[in-house]
Amino acid sequence: MSTPVDDWVPSAREVERRGLRRERSRRDLAVATVAAVVVIGGLVVGLVLSPGWPTVRASFLSWPDAKASFHAVITGFLKYNVTGFLIAEPFILAIGVLVAVTRGTVSAAMFPLRVLAIVYTDVFRGLPTYLVIILFGFALPGLQLQGVPKNTFWLGLVALVLCYGAYVAEVFRAGIESIHPSQIASADTLGLTRGQAMRHVVLPQATRRVMPPLLNDFISLQKDTALLGTIFIFDGLFAAQDYAAYAFNYTPITMVGAMFLCLTVPLTRFTDWVGRRAMRRQFAGSR
Amino acid sequence: MSDALLEVTGLRKSYGDKVVLSGIDLTVAPHDVICLIGASGSGKSTLLRCLNLLEDIDDGVIEFEGSEISDPRVDRRAVRSRMGMVFQAYNLFPHRTVLDNCTLAPRRVHGVPKAEAEARARDLLGQFGLADQADKHPDRMSGGQQQRAALVRALCTRPTLLLLDEITAALDPELVGEVLTIVRELAEQGTTMILATHEMSFARDIATSVCFLDQGRILEQGRPAEIFSNPREERTRQFLARVLG
Amino acid sequence: MLLALGCAPQDSSATATDTSSQPTGQTAADCASGKTLKPDVLTIGTDSPAYDPWFAHNDPSNGKGYESAVAYAVAKQLGFQNSAVTWTKVPFNSSYAPGPKHFDFDINQISITSARAKVVDFSDGYYSAAQAIIAVKGSPAAQATSLADLKPFKIGAQTGTTSLTAIRDQIQPNSDAVVFKNTNDAKTALANGQVDAIVADLPTAFYLVAVEIDHGTIVGQFPSTGEPEQFGMLFAKGNPLVGCVNQALATIKENGTLAAIEKKWLSDTVNVPVLK
Numbered sequence: 001m002s003t004p005v006d007d008w009v010p011s012a013r014e015v016e017r018r019g020l021r022r023e024r025s026r027r028d029l030a031v032a033t034v035a036a037v038v039v040i041g042g043l044v045v046g047l048v049l050s051p052g053w054p055t056v057r058a059s060f061l062s063w064p065d066a067k068a069s070f071h072a073v074i075t076g077f078l079k080y081n082v083t084g085f086l087i088a089e090p091f092i093l094a095i096g097v098l099v100a101v102t103r104g105t106v107s108a109a110m111f112p113l114r115v116l117a118i119v120y121t122d123v124f125r126g127l128p129t130y131l132v133i134i135l136f137g138f139a140l141p142g143l144q145l146q147g148v149p150k151n152t153f154w155l156g157l158v159a160l161v162l163c164y165g166a167y168v169a170e171v172f173r174a175g176i177e178s179i180h181p182s183q184i185a186s187a188d189t190l191g192l193t194r195g196q197a198m199r200h201v202v203l204p205q206a207t208r209r210v211m212p213p214l215l216n217d218f219i220s221l222q223k224d225t226a227l228l229g230t231i232f233i234f235d236g237l238f239a240a241q242d243y244a245a246y247a248f249n250y251t252p253i254t255m256v257g258a259m260f261l262c263l264t265v266p267l268t269r270f271t272d273w274v275g276r277r278a279m280r281r282q283f284a285g286s287r
Numbered sequence: 288m289s290d291a292l293l294e295v296t297g298l299r300k301s302y303g304d305k306v307v308l309s310g311i312d313l314t315v316a317p318h319d320v321i322c323l324i325g326a327s328g329s330g331k332s333t334l335l336r337c338l339n340l341l342e343d344i345d346d347g348v349i350e351f352e353g354s355e356i357s358d359p360r361v362d363r364r365a366v367r368s369r370m371g372m373v374f375q376a377y378n379l380f381p382h383r384t385v386l387d388n389c390t391l392a393p394r395r396v397h398g399v400p401k402a403e404a405e406a407r408a409r410d411l412l413g414q415f416g417l418a419d420q421a422d423k424h425p426d427r428m429s430g431g432q433q434q435r436a437a438l439v440r441a442l443c444t445r446p447t448l449l450l451l452d453e454i455t456a457a458l459d460p461e462l463v464g465e466v467l468t469i470v471r472e473l474a475e476q477g478t479t480m481i482l483a484t485h486e487m488s489f490a491r492d493i494a495t496s497v498c499f500l501d502q503g504r505i506l507e508q509g510r511p512a513e514i515f516s517n518p519r520e521e522r523t524r525q526f527l528a529r530v531l532g
Numbered sequence: 533m534l535l536a537l538g539c540a541p542q543d544s545s546a547t548a549t550d551t552s553s554q555p556t557g558q559t560a561a562d563c564a565s566g567k568t569l570k571p572d573v574l575t576i577g578t579d580s581p582a583y584d585p586w587f588a589h590n591d592p593s594n595g596k597g598y599e600s601a602v603a604y605a606v607a608k609q610l611g612f613q614n615s616a617v618t619w620t621k622v623p624f625n626s627s628y629a630p631g632p633k634h635f636d637f638d639i640n641q642i643s644i645t646s647a648r649a650k651v652v653d654f655s656d657g658y659y660s661a662a663q664a665i666i667a668v669k670g671s672p673a674a675q676a677t678s679l680a681d682l683k684p685f686k687i688g689a690q691t692g693t694t695s696l697t698a699i700r701d702q703i704q705p706n707s708d709a710v711v712f713k714n715t716n717d718a719k720t721a722l723a724n725g726q727v728d729a730i731v732a733d734l735p736t737a738f739y740l741v742a743v744e745i746d747h748g749t750i751v752g753q754f755p756s757t758g759e760p761e762q763f764g765m766l767f768a769k770g771n772p773l774v775g776c777v778n779q780a781l782a783t784i785k786e787n788g789t790l791a792a793i794e795k796k797w798l799s800d801t802v803n804v805p806v807l808k
Contacts (some may be wrong), residue, residue: 033687049766055630055631056631058630059629059630059651060630114716138720138724141725141726142723142724150725163570168646180377181379182374182376183377183380184375185336185341186374186377186378186379188339188341188367188394189339189367189372189441189807190367190391190393190440191364191367191368191369191392191396192364192396192742193364196395196396201380204382204383229713230713230717232688232711232712232717232727234708238713242692242696242711243626244692245692246647246693246697247645247647248648248650248651248652249647249651257443279608
């Protein structure tokens with residue numbers, strides 16, 4: 001397998017070629033740097049030199065306002081946004097898998113559950129999340145039923161879980177259906193039950209396959225926790241809006257945006273990495 | 288008749304209007320190696336899938352180990368766990384190591400304890416030259432190694448009958464040989480097999496019986512020497528001429 | 533229309549002779565001419581929905597409701613008849629955004645604070661608001677007789693209002709204040725029992741209890757600490773129209789128009805107990 005070691009030295013022509021390539025890559029690097037400086041520099045200069053810049057900067061990037069609002073905003077952000085999606089996501093995944101697997105069953109006994117699963121995904125993907133949150137936060141407590149929590153945080157999380165569960169169910173379903181039929185046939189021929197095949201063969205592969213859209217939905221969820229403000233949850237964004245409305249300054253909103261980015265950007269980089277690794281493994285069967 | 292391992296009578300299978308198999312009769316005794324040959328679309332794969340109960344048949348009877356398995360009341364899983372099948376591609380589960388692939392069914396279906404299942408798997412893998420692949424994932428192996436591993440996986444459940452559906456058809460030519468070597472060894476060990484294949488010289492070497500399928504019927508069946516050197520039917524002759532060149 | 537003409541500021545003759553820019557002799561109308569966004573039209577902004585008792589039937593242009601009436605009174609002083617006034621919807625959050633405004637001024641129960649005055653210009657105050665506490669009749673919160681009595685309860689107010697600050701600074705309840713996006717949400721939360729009491733300015737509180745909230749009651753009122761809080765009209769920073777509007781306001785205060793408007797649209801506040 002290994003090449004034999006011999007006493008080959010590059011010919012003059014090869015040395016020449018290498019020199020040309022080195023020159024070209026140096027030139028490319030220079031061009032790239034200049035382009036980056038011009039474009040980014042141009043944008044920054046355009047921004048700073050625009051006539052309204054001082055007002056906009058005072059309105060959106062004011063340090064004293066940032067300091068004054070920081071405590072309320074970060075408290076709201078950690079207490080509701082971060083806690084919210086950390087609690088909601090496992091439930092969303094669980095519901096997503098359950099609904100997707102249910103839709104794939106074929107036995108007669110499962111028929112009513114299958115219908116329920118279809119109705120659930122259709123309804124909760126069709127309704128705007130905002131609407132569902134309002135229904136759960138306002139209408140449900142209004143019915144004065146026993147056992148409904150008064151605390152709108154839990155009501156709002158339930159709404160989010162139901163809405164995102166429907167999306168995630170469809171993502172899982174796509175993943176499950178993308179598994180090559182020979183995989184399932186192999187599981188069948190080995191004598192595995194449907195349930196065992198789903199658990200040991202289909203779901204692990206389907207999940208790896210749909211990691212990118214799943215993580216995408218997760219990131220979307222992180223931002224949608226801000227919708228809880230509609231039902232009196234004083235999350236990071238609402239706290240920022242409140243300060244902005246009171247002091248007539250938008251800086252806290254810029255700050256909350258930065259906080260969301262701190263959360264989502266590492267997650268998107270992670271998504272890309274996981275996706276690449278998963279797809280490398282998946283293409284094994286094509287040899 | 289009753290000590291045949293597998294007995295197929297009058298099997299018929301159609302997809303909608305299209306009749307894919309018709310009037311198939313086949314008897315498989317223990318230690319037989321039956322090779323199914325024929326053009327693409329002649330029904331070889333479908334026949335194997337019907338035998339493995341992956342498909343329902345439209346008519347006929349299949350008897351396996353003395354009882355009818357084409358009865359709707361039969362537990363298919365139980366039947367399948369006594370047969371092994373290997374497909375053209377996408378056999379192995381890519382998210383598990385080769386060893387895990389091989390021990391999954393013994394542990395989950397047959398209740399074999401983990402240590403025992405792993406020991407047997409490693410033993411078989413070693414026998415067929417895959418000892419150092421045991422802890423790798425399929426994506427790190429060549430196509431030939433993957434198909435060999437798929438064979439080992441089928442053997443780990445100790446099946447009475449092995450069904451092989453053109454397992455070398457998707458491989459690069461230089462990898463075909465290593466897979467066929469295993470099949471030959473299995474045949475020499477006395478494993479009962481039915482295989483659909485395009486590898487004519489191989490079929491001639493190892494088969495105890497060759498079936499030529501044409502448009503859903505077994506046009507001709509007999510010992511390899513007869514079929515390959517002296518076919519009765521014109522269509523068989525034409526097919527062999529095309530394939531053997 | 534004829535009546536309006538009759539009541540129009542008298543001085544076409546005075547303006548003809550008075551060409552020097554002496555502010556004392558100049559009317560608000562002279563002041564305002566040429567200073568509006570669109571010539572001969574006064575563009576006034578307010579939020580939507582336009583709540584009672586500041587407006588009526590969510591239609592600012594019908595002249596009903598305290599702020600609608602004040603706006604038209606001021607417009608008349610500035611020389612704009614009713615037909616020359618147009619209304620535009622301005623969501624509260626956009627009223628203080630940097631850049632040019634799409635209105636001459638915004639009237640929307642906006643409290644004047646020094647922090648806000650750095651970003652926009654305000655007219656003089658046209659109403660002084662006390663805060664009021666609303667609870668459900670017969671509930672424990674409704675029994676409170678002092679601000680301290682309210683500490684154990686969940687109290688809410690609308691975002692960005694001085695009502696909210698009042699909860700945080702003056703009542704200081706044991707649990708965090710609940711914040712609503714708008715009055716409608718506050719009303720729903722109270723009805724659902726998701727809050728025990730809400731704080732709003734007194735006129736809004738009256739309206740809510742009278743019309744919107746079943747079994748609601750005003751527990752009491754309290755003034756904001758320090759300077760009494762005033763509502764003012766909001767202008768773009770440096771808008772020269774502010775001075776003219778202030779002149780108009782001064783006029784309608786002096787001649788009793790403002791007091792009459794207040795009496796007509798905002799209930800008497802005599803009988804509401806003051807909580808300390």
